[in-house]
Amino acid sequence: VQLQASGGGLVQAGGSLRLSCRASGRTFSSVHLGWFRQAPGKEREFVAAILWIGGTTVYADSVKGRFTISRDNAKNTVYLQMNSLKPEDTGVYYCATSLPYYRGNYYGLETYNDWGQGTQVTVSS
Secondary structure (H helix, E strand, C coil), rough: EEEEECEEEEEECCCCEEEEEECCCCCCHCCCCEEEECCCCCCEEEEEEEECCCCCCEECCCCCCCCEEEEEHHHHHEEEEEECCCCHEEEEEEEEEECCCCCCCCCCCHEEEEEECEEEEEEEE
């Protein structure tokens, strides 16, 4: 599976960005689709995911109510709409997919075996 993330950039606090991640080589409907981020000097952390089971969406507490994850199966693309951005949202954002029909947790790095190259998001104060 190849994942291509895009949409990052520089934005002021309170602004919005929409990230996209296009995948090739796997049917979207059978995998967890996740977004993670990594700030300088920090570990990569879970942001949001769409689960293959029922299309359930889940979020980290730090982004709940501000970020929305969605997918377009026809385009094999997953999106992350980010509103009310804060400086602490700054980091490299990665999309990832799990193995098909994975039944483990959705928030761990080990759940996802294919990763995009990352796209930089910088939020200025």
